Amino acid sequence: MENLFQTISIPMFIFNTSQGKSVLENCNQASEQLVVCKAGQTAKEIFKSVPLVVSDIDNCGSGEKDLQRELLFTQVNGRTQYFRFTFSRLPGNLVVIHARDIDEFRLVESELRESKERLELAIFATDAGLWDWHVVTGELMLSEEWCAILGYEQNEVEFTINFWEDLIHPEDRPLVMKKFLDHLEGKTERYQTEHRLKSKTGQWKWVLDTGRVVERDENGRAVRIIGTKVDIARRKEMEQEIQYLNQKLEKLVEKRTLKLKQKELSLIESQRELRKKSLHLEEVNNALHVLMEKSHADKKELQENLLTNIEAQVLPFLDKLETSLLSDIQKTYLGIVRSNLKEIAAPFSRKLKSSLVNLTPAQIKIANFIRQGKSSKEMADLLFLSPKTIETQRRNIRKKLDITRKNINLRTYLESL
Numbered sequence: 001m002e003n004l005f006q007t008i009s010i011p012m013f014i015f016n017t018s019q020g021k022s023v024l025e026n027c028n029q030a031s032e033q034l035v036v037c038k039a040g041q042t043a044k045e046i047f048k049s050v051p052l053v054v055s056d057i058d059n060c061g062s063g064e065k066d067l068q069r070e071l072l073f074t075q076v077n078g079r080t081q082y083f084r085f086t087f088s089r090l091p092g093n094l095v096v097i098h099a100r101d102i103d104e105f106r107l108v109e110s111e112l113r114e115s116k117e118r119l120e121l122a123i124f125a126t127d128a129g130l131w132d133w134h135v136v137t138g139e140l141m142l143s144e145e146w147c148a149i150l151g152y153e154q155n156e157v158e159f160t161i162n163f164w165e166d167l168i169h170p171e172d173r174p175l176v177m178k179k180f181l182d183h184l185e186g187k188t189e190r191y192q193t194e195h196r197l198k199s200k201t202g203q204w205k206w207v208l209d210t211g212r213v214v215e216r217d218e219n220g221r222a223v224r225i226i227g228t229k230v231d232i233a234r235r236k237e238m239e240q241e242i243q244y245l246n247q248k249l250e251k252l253v254e255k256r257t258l259k260l261k262q263k264e265l266s267l268i269e270s271q272r273e274l275r276k277k278s279l280h281l282e283e284v285n286n287a288l289h290v291l292m293e294k295s296h297a298d299k300k301e302l303q304e305n306l307l308t309n310i311e312a313q314v315l316p317f318l319d320k321l322e323t324s325l326l327s328d329i330q331k332t333y334l335g336i337v338r339s340n341l342k343e344i345a346a347p348f349s350r351k352l353k354s355s356l357v358n359l360t361p362a363q364i365k366i367a368n369f370i371r372q373g374k375s376s377k378e379m380a381d382l383l384f385l386s387p388k389t390i391e392t393q394r395r396n397i398r399k400k401l402d403i404t405r406k407n408i409n410l411r412t413y414l415e416s417l
Helices: 002-007 029-033 051-061 103-126 144-149 161-167 173-184 233-292 296-322 328-345 361-371 376-383 387-400 410-415
Strands: 012-016 023-027 067-074 080-090 094-101 129-134 140-142 191-198 204-216 222-231
Touching: 012 029, 051 067, 051 080, 051 094, 080 103, 129 144, 140 161, 144 222, 173 191, 173 204, 173 222, 204 233, 233 296, 233 328, 296 328, 328 361, 328 376, 361 376, 361 387, 361 410, 376 387, 387 410
Parallel strands: none
Antiparallel strands: 012 023, 012 094, 067 080, 080 094, 129 140, 129 222, 191 204, 204 222
16 A cells, blocks of 8 residues: 555645644655655645645644645746645544646636637627537527527527427528538538528528537547527628629610610611612712713703702602711711712812812812811721822822912812812
């Protein structure tokens, strides 16, 4: 027995209290790491730095029940840490003391306390409700916040897993229970679902339910699972609003796309009609040039017939085209056609001065565009020529009109002809 007493790793002391004072009778080897002591010393001499230990020895020796005290104690090696002193009374006025190192235990306890505080803070910040289910006993803890989300007081709910199951929306229940059981069986790292629960008023409320098994038995079966529940009703409402707006936007885009397609087809058809009419007018214009080469006697009669045909067969089409949906380039072509017709219908050659006779047909076209105020770039686009060619033709026109070195505006001069 003495050998066992000496080999125990926990510091132990045996004091005799029969003489009115506590005297050390024996101590094991581990006690030497705690204090300097030897048989015959009093408790006051050994534990002079911690008088509470001395008083507990005396109290225990006087007949009190076993005592226990936790103290911050400095060992022989100078290290200070927490010990739990346990005082037990034995027959023969003996008191045995166990001094167990609890420094690591208190550290773990402190960490647990901090973790609990952080958890409570996180739950408070997110308005989450806490639930704690002991699988073996069936006991279910639901916090006040958990109950409040559904409009209940704690005394109005049943603390059973069946109560929670009955609150789940029938459409959501199969998926929720599958995910819950999968986690209990260790198939997933955590349990998490978004589902609807019936509130006290009978309305369905969307919640985010999250949980994790915190304890399993030796066979891996879940013993305890803890989780939180968060009200996500507002988030779900916003998601539905966004979905509605997206669908509305898609319909508007589809409708707008259809209108644009129809408009594009209409423009294509208008362009085709315009090209046909332009070709027809060009043929008429060519024919007119041929007719104008006839004798002066025939010109008067041709002029009258021409004006009549233009008014009856051409101008109505131009009026109709102007009321159609045309692009900018189409409107430009139409303006050119109408301007050319006016030029043709005017008293023809009597309106032209002899100074234009020397111009080539291409230069006459450019001269007409200049009178209409077209820029070199616009003329180049309309005649399919380069801007450089247009500029060359402008210089040639000025030269043939004998205004090359005169401070005369070409457009103004052409308008005066």
